[in-house]
Amino acid sequence: MNTSSYLGFPVQCDIRARQADLGRDGSVSTIGMARWLEDARIRLKMPQFERLVDAGEFGSHQIILVGQTVEKLAPAHLTDADAQVHTGIRRIGRSSFTYQQAAFAGGKRVGSGEATVLHLGPAGPLALPDELIADLTELSLPDSSETAASRPGAERRHRDYYAFFAPLRARIGDVDGNQHVNYLALATWYDEAVAAFTAAAIGEEGLVPDLSPSSYRIDYLGEVTYPGDYEIGVLVRSFDAESVRYELGIFLGSTCLGIADASGARGVLSARSLGPGGPR
Structure with missing residues (x-):
């Protein structure tokens, strides 16, 4: 360096x-x-x-x-x-x-x-x-002035905000020196949830198309620990001909432990599967 x-x-x-x-x-x-x-x-x-x-x-x-x-x-x-x-x-x-x-x-x-x-x-x-x-x-950048990012709304922390859920179980290999699931491991959970949503949306068995997000904004709200069974909520915020924008949340029961915004390729996902009547 x-x-x-x-x-x-x-x-x-x-x-x-x-x-x-x-x-x-x-x-x-x-x-x-x-x-x-x-x-x-x-x-x-x-x-x-x-x-x-x-x-x-x-x-x-x-x-x-x-x-x-x-x-x-x-x-x-x-x-x-x-x-x-x-x-x-x-x-x-x-x-x-x-x-x-x-x-x-x-x-x-x-x-x-x-x-x-x-x-x-x-x-x-x-x-x-x-x-x-x-x-x-x-180490400050020449122009370190900050434009405050809009904070996610409080509704993002409620289970009933999300239309689709993917179950995930914490693995001991995800735990770091702080004795909780590492934040990078949690990022992979969001990838897993989008893949589960994609599989349900296309309704096919076998290899799921590679439509994982190309960008994430993640807020860590609480500790995710081992052992534990969690769910990732998925909501399609918007989509166009090329891309899909997701809102996601990690839940233990009714408690939200993290939220994320993500965007990725739309690929073969139909408008019907991405709309309100999509997979649940």
């Missing part, structure tokens, strides 16, 4: 595409792209904050991802040269901050995303220390 002024991003990280990053079409999937962005964030250095933590002066804390976006913009392959993720800080808040990232491979921009993390202590959110703010400021 080194510094870079490319497109205004202060840091760049070389990425090595892995077989596990590929989707069914042989290119890096949207979930694979999210792994690229995570890899770059993990490798980003915050030297002043790291010295503070190593000295034991910051106390007990967790760094929790509370929201992310990821978009696959173009195909990326294992054979593409010079795969990189460029990273900067877009927003610095009182207890949280937001990364902005862009992925490149084979001489073209292939993905983008953002991630917001919260510093959490035993009693709740922790104010960012001056040392961390100094590190983040050095």
Whole structure:
């Protein structure tokens, strides 16, 4: 990883595409792209904050991802040269901050995303220390002004908002060091739900067409734990000749633990299957 002024991003990280990053079409999937962005964030250095933590002066804390976006913009392959993720800080808040990232491979921009993390202590959110703010400021993008994104409505947290449900069971391999289902594993759950909806919509057995989303905006609202049986609600928000826009939610009983907006190719999905009378 080194510094870079490319497109205004202060840091760049070389990425090595892995077989596990590929989707069914042989290119890096949207979930694979999210792994690229995570890899770059993990490798980003915050030297002043790291010295503070190593000295034991910051106390007990967790760094929790509370929201992310990821978009696959173009195909990326294992054979593409010079795969990189460029990273900067877009927003610095009182207890949280937001990364902005862009992925490149084979001489073209292939993905983008953002991630917001919260510093959490035993009693709740922790104010960012001056040392961390100094590190983040050095990584800030030239224009870090933020246009507030519209927040999903409260109706998204209710089961009766969704028209279709896909059951999913937490796997022990999904659990991370924070002892809950990892946020990237949860992103794959949304892929599973869209695939289940697609299978029900076309009403055919066998291989389901590859219509997984090319973009996600995800908000993490609560802990998803193991063991547990969950359901993913799916609602078609809108569609046109080429694409479908989904709204999704993760539920344990009546409790909503996460919501997402997604968009993907329409493919063979009929207008009837995507309308109010579609699969349930």
